[in-house]
Amino acid sequence: MSWAEVYPWEPPAAPVVRGVYGQVREAILSGALAPGARLPSSRDLAARLGVARASVVSAYEQLLAEGYAVGRPGSGTYVRADLSGVLDAPAAPTPAVAPAPGLPERAVRLAATPVPPPRPGERTFNTGRTLMDARAQAAWSRSARRAVRSLSAGDFGYADPAGDLALREAIAAYLRAARGVRCEADQVIVTTGAQHAQDIVARVLLSPGDAVWAEDPGYPASLRILEAVGAQITPVPVDADGLVVSEGRRLAPEARAAFVTPSHQYPLGMALSMARRLELLAWAREARAWVVEDDYASEFRYDGPPLTALQGLDGGQRVIYVGTLNKALFPGLRLGYLVAPSALVEPFRQARRMMDRQAPTLTQAMVLDFMQSGEFAAHIRRRRVAYGAQRDVLVRALTERLGHRVEVAQPDQGLHLVAYLKDGLGDQEAEALADANNVTVQAISRLYRGAAPRQGLLLGFSGFPVRAMAPGVARLARAIG
Known part of the structure; x- marks a missing residue:
């Protein structure tokens, strides 16, 4: 392939x-x-x-x-299969030195961690949903059947905690081609998703009281992980160019890590500028800190080719790359991955083994077949077109029906958008009004920790076909219009 x-x-x-x-x-x-x-x-x-x-x-x-x-x-x-005559092998990166892992007591913090209530998944415009067309579903069924038939005696026992080697090779090849990630299969660790990958990183690298940069506003699941291990979270504001690295340096210059979403900032959607990327990497090298790059929706960029991963600029020295197949395929799949610097591979592998031993053998075999058959790449291409159309129809409907109440930030990547509220309406009030009209939107003001919160609503568009957009907006307009 x-x-x-x-x-x-x-x-x-x-x-x-x-x-x-x-x-x-x-x-x-x-x-x-x-x-x-x-x-x-x-x-x-x-x-x-x-x-x-x-x-x-x-x-x-x-x-x-x-x-x-x-x-x-x-x-x-x-x-050409043999490029020895024209291609010199790249120099191996200098191994990074991993800090000693800590083992903090976490039970009290975990018990005190708030768990958000579940939202009805079928309501527009809930997030965490994707779609698969008939071709993808048929191909997935074929992959499932072939995976079951291919099971051997070894598949019924314990396997490598890092994941099936053939799947890790496929993931590494995909990341090199599609995201510019510099990695080999032995740096890839298969997880249940991006949150699981971040939990592994936090458990291994952070001790209670360690300062950590987090985007403000930012992804609440990442913050809960950091709170659970007792990290001292430093909210770092974002602007049109992404994370304001100079503020991070001012607030916590000796932080042990920075958790960032550079390709598509969550929730606001901007990309981290090249100047800020280089500034962030320079700080990480100086402070001997780690940058955790959450590339949660990298496959779906609608206005140009996908942005090169931050890890590719760093060469895998200080950046830990986190990705997920749950958004590329469907959330119920429960497969993601992290790409570790060489010095962290074994600590992460052991942490993954202690959590739940390994990823499901059969699920890995199904995904591997889906990728090797070419259907994964084809599915991504079709979904990129479909999700782009869903985004465009949603933006148009919001502008036509609610242009007097909201200002829509049309994203060039990702699976959601933000509609900023006008006329003084509070987003948490708007969220409650929408919920009463069977529409799910999320108030972004809750996602701020230090910066002055903006009032806006987060709307997911990836899990709902084009035909569902206008009726969903009509219900939202009845609620807040």
Whole structure:
């Protein structure tokens, strides 16, 4: 299987042939397209780049001539399996030094941690929902059947706490191609989701009283994890460029970690600017701190290719990358992953073993088959189009029906949006009014800890088809309009 289908190809600059050649060559040299990977057909790549097919053919001919690619009659063009003559192996990153783990008493803090009440899942515009079309459901069923048939005696016993090696190899290959993450399979640890991954990180790296940066406003589940281990949370404000790193330095320069959502800040939606990314990494190196990158909705960017992960800029030294398949597929799947710096792999692996021993063997086999069959990449492409359409219809309906009451921030990524309230209406009051009209929205003011809260409503759009948007907005308009 080739990850060329999800690689973020970009229209080339002039001269076109040289631009196409350089882009494909860079994907090969960086390892995003592995030896033996199939390149897109010249016709397909030309359509994606918006260039003439003859330009792609010329670029491929140059790659063939220089030994980067090989042609297989009747099959296509492939990255050459043996690149020893043209490709030097990248230097191994310098191992990071992990701080000693702590074992704090947590029972009292856990008992005091508030648990939010469940929200009716079928109501628009609840979050934590996704959709699978008929093709994906049929493919998932086939993967499930093949996974069951493929079970061997070894699958009925205990397995590696880090996860099935073949699945970790598939995840690593996907992350290298689609997110620019620099990792190998042995750095990947399969978890039940992003929260589980963050819990592992917190248990291993933080002791009671350790200062930790957290975005303000931020993801409440991450804050509950930090509170449970006794960390001293330092709320760091965000602005249009994301986390204000200078404020973090001022408030807690010696913090042990920073928990961030750089590609799509939760809940407000902005991306961390490149200047802030470099500033954050510089602080982490100076303070010997860890950056926990929660890339919770990276697959779904609607206005351009996915942003390169912060971990890719860092080279895997101080950044712990956290991702999830639960939003890419469906929340009930309960599979995610973290990518650990080399020095932290074994501590995280042991922590994962002590929690619940391993991820389910059968579920991992199903996901592996779904990825290897090519259906995962195809599903992501289709969902990106569908979710983008759902977002657009929701924005239009909110603007038409409630433009006098809300200002809509249209996100270029993610599975939710924020509608900021006008005319002095409080968001918690609006939340209660919506609930009485069978609409689920979330008041964002609750997500602030130190900064002055804005009044706005968080609306999820990924779990509801286009046809559900207008009726949902109509009910919301009756509630607050």
